[in-house]
Amino acid sequence: MADSVSRRVTLNDVARLSGVSYQTVSRVINNHPYVAEDTRARVLEAIEQLDYHPNKAAKSLVTRRSQTLAVITYGLDKYGPAQIMINVERAAKEAGYDLIFSNIHETSLESMRAAMESLEGWQVDGILAITPVANILCEELRALCGSVPLVQVDIPLGAQVPSAVIDQRWGSALVTRHLISLGHTRIAAISGPLDWFGAQARHESWRETLREARLTPVASLEGDWTAGSGYQAAGQLLDRGLNFTALVVANDQMALGAIRALRDRGLRIPEDISITGFDDIPEAAYFDPPLTTVRQDFGVLGNKGVEYLMERIADPQAAARQVVIRPALVQRLSTGRPCPERRT
């Protein structure tokens, strides 16, 4: 129980109570060797009794490190970044680091700079940036970080900077090939906002996979990750009178919207149109029909990111590498063989 009003308890208070010097108390706290067992015990007891907690500011001031990681995120209201964030927090705590946290609301360099500004003074030991958007330029970010180790999560595959990513191209190829193997030849798409790396990768990979199979993409529209935008995009695709039997949607929420749009027009899924999502949010299995999608393991991503950041803190000179995680196809009931005959 912390004293309510009084001065904070310091090293000296503990020292006085246990009858040793402040230095000895410091040694006990930091588990230095060469402290007699009974001394240690006495000090520990005093610490307990006074409810002493080392002042991190003071420690950080002299050691020039803070046992603190900064997490910078963008798009925390989206499923992916939020999941990553949660897992990063867990991993960081387990590694004994505190977290100071900053979400960026616009993708401007300015707001990025503002976020960094607030970290500059904290002497953070490392920075983990969840920057899934293209125009938060990696280079700028690296410059802003100066010599503080930085690991980026959710950036393009193949980027030559320390990072942890999910191979989105792979995931997109997975669903697209799945549809092709079912016999679909006329495949449309709804992409995410194309300034997101992931959206871009999924989109390009969709195109390429079709090309490899000597198929021409029917059409694609850009959504903003929300169910509403998926609804609209699917509606437009249909309104244009386009003829397709499968729809590759860049995330599960938009797929939900798209499903509704198709239903509204009396189309059956998957009999008339097969539909796929991306992410495998927990609800996807309960869509109607259950959604065939791509599972991304954000937990692993967060862990790997932190793990790698630790590595870089320990050895900042080590060559940059990229930790890559592969997503997996989750086959459910929203995809099926195309019907020989079709509607309108």
Next chain:
Amino acid sequence: MADSVSRRVTLNDVARLSGVSYQTVSRVINNHPYVAEDTRARVLEAIEQLDYHPNKAAKSLVTRRSQTLAVITYGLDKYGPAQIMINVERAAKEAGYDLIFSNIHETSLESMRAAMESLEGWQVDGILAITPVANILCEELRALCGSVPLVQVDIPLGAQVPSAVIDQRWGSALVTRHLISLGHTRIAAISGPLDWFGAQARHESWRETLREARLTPVASLEGDWTAGSGYQAAGQLLDRGLNFTALVVANDQMALGAIRALRDRGLRIPEDISITGFDDIPEAAYFDPPLTTVRQDFGVLGNKGVEYLMERIADPQAAARQVVIRPALVQRLSTGRPCPERRT
């Protein structure tokens, strides 16, 4: 651009470059009066030139405050807490506070204590706890916080501690009355985990609202907020051969699962059974059918919480109060009048 290897830039470096004393530089930084305009300009230029950033550890050490808020959350993987978190971050940043952040993974006192432990040394100016679960006892938390101002978010309505809450009882009454006014008399429920305050409040309010209308609750089952649990619960309700025309579900995800369960058994919504959710997640409007639910404004909740915390930091002695936000009914297509005749 931060120097890569070199020592950190300090007050003294700036002082030397601009030809004044460190104290004057300090004055400039903190906008003290009584600094000559040209001196101020020179200092600012030097700061710019050296890319100087005040060391927050040093500042915090001497001022005994850190311009930092701690956020403690539970259940960050759930929609509500996550939304609150995002908005708290935004509000805190706008108020010029940094955020140090800790998510709790179990509801034990132990893990609560561990989270606090990591804050003890930071000299945070205030703590904002998102603690939607019953057995994270408020009292324990208050004790752990000592004299640091604490505001709790998402705790029971009426709690005599500084807090910001959404009136969940009100929301639950809203949907229940909505169903009653449509003519439903046999109403079942799927609650959230009853160790969550919100789940409990929604549940009790459901019961009471029925009682007030002289109706008997048909039955209720407890879910865990996930679509999967909603699916299961709804299935069980049906398997028991219970006769009900409306189902009040404690959140939107479980409602999604419940909808599927009903559909799987050939029931139509709302013709056979009306169903309601809670939260109004962005996807709810795209469920099939679009979900009648209760909108909670987590944005406002986060803002109010931070705002109130500021107030308490400024005046820790002020009487505790509770900021209450009322949710609103969002009427969509998952509810309708009960059919006179019914199935099985």
Next chain:
DNA sequence: TTTATCTCTGTGAACGCTCACAGATTCAGG
């Protein structure tokens, strides 16, 4: 002119901790 007040600037000390060093024991080996 003198004195009081306002403006501006600088000097010591302190915040709570760790580091480098040095002193004091103990214990073994010659």
Next chain:
DNA sequence: CCTGAATCTGTGAGCGTTCACAGAGATAAA
């Protein structure tokens, strides 16, 4: 018994700030 190492403990200094104070120059009032 002396020497050297290992073990244990204490002292000074400094990390980068701000605070309290004091001093100096300018301006206004007497």
